[in-house]
Amino acid sequence: MSTDNGGSSESDPSESFVQGTDDDEPRISFYGGRGMSAFPIAFFIVWAIVQTAFWRISDEGGLVVGILLGLIFGMFFVRGDWKTYANTIFEGMTQPVAVTAIVAWIWAGMFAQLLQDGGFVDGLVWLADAGGIGAALFPAVTFVLSALFTTGIGTGYGSAIAFVTLFFPAGLLLGANPVLLFGAILSGSIFGDNLAPVSDTTIVSAVTQDSDIGGVVASRFKYVIVAAVVALAGYLVAGQFMGGLGIGGNARQILIAESEPIGLIHLLSMGVVIGTAVAGRHIVEAISWGIVVAAVSGLALGLLSLGDIVMFNAPTDAPLGESLEFLPILTVVEDPDAVGVGGSLINGAAGFFELAILVLLIIAAAQIMIRGGAFQAILDWSIDNLATNVRNAELTMVGSAALINAVITINTAAEVAIGPYISKIGERFNLNGYRRANILDGQTAALGYIFPWSGGVLAGYSAMQELPGEYDWFTADMLVTPIDVVPFVFQGWLLVAVFVIAALTGFGREYIIDRESEEVARV
Amino acid sequence: MSLLGKYFKGWRFRDTTPSLEKGDVIEVFVAESNSATEGHVYVGDTHLIVEGAGPETVEKRVRVRVTEFDESSSTGRGEFLEVVGESSYTS
Numbered sequence: 001m002s003t004d005n006g007g008s009s010e011s012d013p014s015e016s017f018v019q020g021t022d023d024d025e026p027r028i029s030f031y032g033g034r035g036m037s038a039f040p041i042a043f044f045i046v047w048a049i050v051q052t053a054f055w056r057i058s059d060e061g062g063l064v065v066g067i068l069l070g071l072i073f074g075m076f077f078v079r080g081d082w083k084t085y086a087n088t089i090f091e092g093m094t095q096p097v098a099v100t101a102i103v104a105w106i107w108a109g110m111f112a113q114l115l116q117d118g119g120f121v122d123g124l125v126w127l128a129d130a131g132g133i134g135a136a137l138f139p140a141v142t143f144v145l146s147a148l149f150t151t152g153i154g155t156g157y158g159s160a161i162a163f164v165t166l167f168f169p170a171g172l173l174l175g176a177n178p179v180l181l182f183g184a185i186l187s188g189s190i191f192g193d194n195l196a197p198v199s200d201t202t203i204v205s206a207v208t209q210d211s212d213i214g215g216v217v218a219s220r221f222k223y224v225i226v227a228a229v230v231a232l233a234g235y236l237v238a239g240q241f242m243g244g245l246g247i248g249g250n251a252r253q254i255l256i257a258e259s260e261p262i263g264l265i266h267l268l269s270m271g272v273v274i275g276t277a278v279a280g281r282h283i284v285e286a287i288s289w290g291i292v293v294a295a296v297s298g299l300a301l302g303l304l305s306l307g308d309i310v311m312f313n314a315p316t317d318a319p320l321g322e323s324l325e326f327l328p329i330l331t332v333v334e335d336p337d338a339v340g341v342g343g344s345l346i347n348g349a350a351g352f353f354e355l356a357i358l359v360l361l362i363i364a365a366a367q368i369m370i371r372g373g374a375f376q377a378i379l380d381w382s383i384d385n386l387a388t389n390v391r392n393a394e395l396t397m398v399g400s401a402a403l404i405n406a407v408i409t410i411n412t413a414a415e416v417a418i419g420p421y422i423s424k425i426g427e428r429f430n431l432n433g434y435r436r437a438n439i440l441d442g443q444t445a446a447l448g449y450i451f452p453w454s455g456g457v458l459a460g461y462s463a464m465q466e467l468p469g470e471y472d473w474f475t476a477d478m479l480v481t482p483i484d485v486v487p488f489v490f491q492g493w494l495l496v497a498v499f500v501i502a503a504l505t506g507f508g509r510e511y512i513i514d515r516e517s518e519e520v521a522r523v
Numbered sequence: 524m525s526l527l528g529k530y531f532k533g534w535r536f537r538d539t540t541p542s543l544e545k546g547d548v549i550e551v552f553v554a555e556s557n558s559a560t561e562g563h564v565y566v567g568d569t570h571l572i573v574e575g576a577g578p579e580t581v582e583k584r585v586r587v588r589v590t591e592f593d594e595s596s597s598t599g600r601g602e603f604l605e606v607v608g609e610s611s612y613t614s
Contacts, residue, residue: 097611210611218529278526370612390539390567423611427552427582430566433611434533509537511566512584513549 028088028372029079036077037372040365041417043070048408053453060354063413067361074368085368092367093360097419100207101200101359105352107287108198111273112153113348114291115266117308118298121162123263124149128167129255135175135244140235142167142176143184143191143491147228150192152270154199156449159189160460168464169471170254172478175244182460182480183488184235186449189456190491194445195224197277198287200355200412201448205441208419209426211433211517214277214286216441219434222508223442227498231490238488247473262301269294280518307331310343355412362416370420379424390429394439394503397422401443402496410455411448415440432510433517442499446492452482539568540597547589550607553580568597575603584608 030036047066051057071089078085092098124145133141142163150159163185171181193199197217206216273290277283298304306328313333314321321332333339369375387393401418408414419440426436449456461482467474487493502508543549543566553576556562562576564587573587583606592599 095612208611215529218526219533221530222534275526278529390565420612424582427610428554428565429568430551430564506537506539507535508533509567510533511537511541512551513541513543513566514537515532516550 028084028368030077030372031079032077034373034377036374037074038369038374038378039077040067040070040074041362041369043073044362044365045404045408045417048410048413052410052455053407056453056458058410058455058458060358060410060413063410064354064358064361067358067365071361071365071368074365084371088367088371089364091371092364095363095367097207098360098363101204101416102352102356104203104207104213104283104287105200105356106349107284107291108154108200108203109348109350109352110345111198111269111287111290111294111348112155112158113344113351114294114298114304114309115153115269116158116162117344118266118294118303119260119263120152120266121149121166121263122258122260123266125166125170125255126259126261127264128170129259130261133174135171136239137236138171138174138176139180139184139239140232142171142181143188143232143235146185146188147191147491148188148267150189150199151196151274152192152266154192154196154202156189156193156199156445156456157459159192160185160449160456161463163188164460164463165466166254166258169467169474172245172474173247173250173254175246176239177242177244178478178480179484180235180238180242180488182464182485183490185460186456186485186489187231187235187491189460190445190449190489190495191224191228193448193456194441194495195220197274197283198290199445200352201415201441201444203283204359204412204415204419205437205444206433208416209423209433209437209440209517211437212280213283214280215518216434216437217274218278219508219510220438220441223438223495223498223502227491227494230494234490234494245478247478260303262303265297265301265303266294268297304344308344310341310345313338313340313342315339355410358413359416362413366417366420375420379421382421382425383428387425387428390431390509391503391506393425393429394431394509395500397425397436397439398443398496398499398503401440402447405444405447406451411444415444430512432512432515434515435508435510437517438508439499439503442495446495450486450489450492452486457482457485537567541566541569542594542597543569543571543589543592543599545589545592548586548604549589549601550584550586552582552584552610554582556581562603564601570598571601572599573601573603580606582610584610 044067048063051062075082075085128141146159146163150156168181172178193201197213206213269290272293273286276286276289295309310329312330316332324330325332386396404414404418405411422436422440448454464479468476551564553562554565556578559577562573562580564571564573586604586607587601589599589601
């Protein structure tokens with residue numbers, strides 16, 4: 001930590017955390033010109049591509065090191081006092097955008113985990129089984145159920161894993177085409193990642209474009225549903241023509257083993273969150289209601305125990321451990337490594353801790369780029385050469401968001417990095433916050449699940465690799481190679497197409513004078 | 524707006540050059556200013572020159588009263604009233 005911020009007599013806190021200035025001059029000067037202020041972000045993007053695309057390491061911790069090193073190396077190019085550079089890092093990290101997103105993620109993470117632990121997917125499995133669906137229809141039905149599930153839990157990665165584990169082997173036995181089936185699962189993940197109010201990318205798209213999350217969800221429905229209707233038709237038609245592997249065997253056995261109709265109660269938990277968020281309640285309030293409904297209904301119906309929600313694992317020498325072990329939330333464990341707090345709430349929240357740190361640092365690096373002038377240089381160049389009118393501006397927004405998401409595996413990180421650019425280009429033409437957020441998140445959700453190095457594909461593929469160990473009949477040649485699925489992620493390709501068409505035709509375009517997005521619920 | 528209304532708002536094809544009327548008071552972002560007294564506002568491809576919106580208002584949301592508007596060229600003039608908000612990212 002910089003000593004400049006702590007207690008010295010000449011230190012002025014207001015100097016360290018300036019929120020905006022009116023001067024046009026860059027505040028930090030770099031050797032090599034203002035373009036060098038993009039060094040930390042550029043270093044991070046190169047690191048992220050090498051780590052996640054070339055080496056297939058989808059580890060947020062590694063990305064944190066990438067951005068930290070970028071920030072450290074960037075400092076060596078600063079002319080004069082490095083204090084301003086250090087202070088700008090703090091200035092970036094204390095922007096409301098970062099904290100709003102982080103708080104919403106942590107709430108969403110707890111909710112998502114409760115739904116997963118509370119048997120939501122088992123309810124959907126029951127629905128698929130009860131419908132008695134055949135091979136040709138199975139991909140289309142999988143798409144719908146995966147979309148529904150992801151809209152409830154918000155995380156497309158989690159949904160891809162759950163559906164590959166349960167629906168993929170059942171579909172194969174039924175005779176559905178494996179590539180089509182994997183594509184349908186990923187398409188459902190895209191649908192929900194894009195539309196769920198508890199999705200990390202939905203939250204980032206709303207807060208970076210200064211809009212309320214509920215309003216963003218309602219306004220993006222039109223793009224998502226147009227793409228989804230065509231995608232569904234695609235899976236119905238392709239399901240008729242693309243044959244399966246002809247394994248034989250009893251698919252119902254797999255489905256019945258994991259089938260639990262009562263899990264469908266979480267449609268209610270999900271409805272509560274979506275309804276309250278779209279009705280304009282603060283996202284923390286909306287998700288809190290969802291958590292309450294999911295926990296109470298899960299406990300009442302026996303889907304969850306108190307210990308599943310929160311469990312204290314105490315060591316044997318804890319003074320009040322054994323005497324209070326009768327409590328449903330306390331266990332005494334022999335293994336010292338098992339000591340800790342577990343359960344849905346902590347597991348759900350903890351899933352976002354690394355991402356939270358990563359996002360704080362990316363926003364800090366973006367602020368360096370803004371203060372150093374590189375951001376303005378890129379913006380000026382874009383305005384002169386690309387975003388010359390509103391149609392081109394929207395196409396530029398679609399293209400830039402698509403490009404960065406196509407190259408960076410973890411789509412939330414890519415979205416945070418491109419957020420300020422989308423905001424400035426859109427504000428110049430007075431496009432309202434909803435339209436900007438929708439353009440940004442459409443590409444983020446879509447491109448995060450298409451390419452072999454995309455996070456969603458990797459998550460699903462890694463779950464698939466476990467299947468040969470799980471089932472005797474499942475052989476390694478039944479695995480879908482990630483490159484093969486690329487053309488069959490219909491929802492992804494269609495969503496990008498919908499936004500290109502929307503930019504060209506003005507479908508769904510809204511200006512600030514048409515409707516102002518409600519203010520994002522700041523925390 | 525009702526819950527359902529929010530879902531069905533904006534299902535239309537919006538023009539690149541929205542029209543304004545004289546006397547309208549709108550809240551918009553100022554794109555640029557190349558003199559001390561005039562700012563440029565773009566609502567889509569509609570161009571408004573705003574008197575009184577100097578460089579200090581660039582990338583701020585301001586309230587503007589439309590004083591002239593030519594439908595055929597989608598251009599007009601306006602009068603700066605006050606600053607009402609900031610950009611999502613302050614530079």
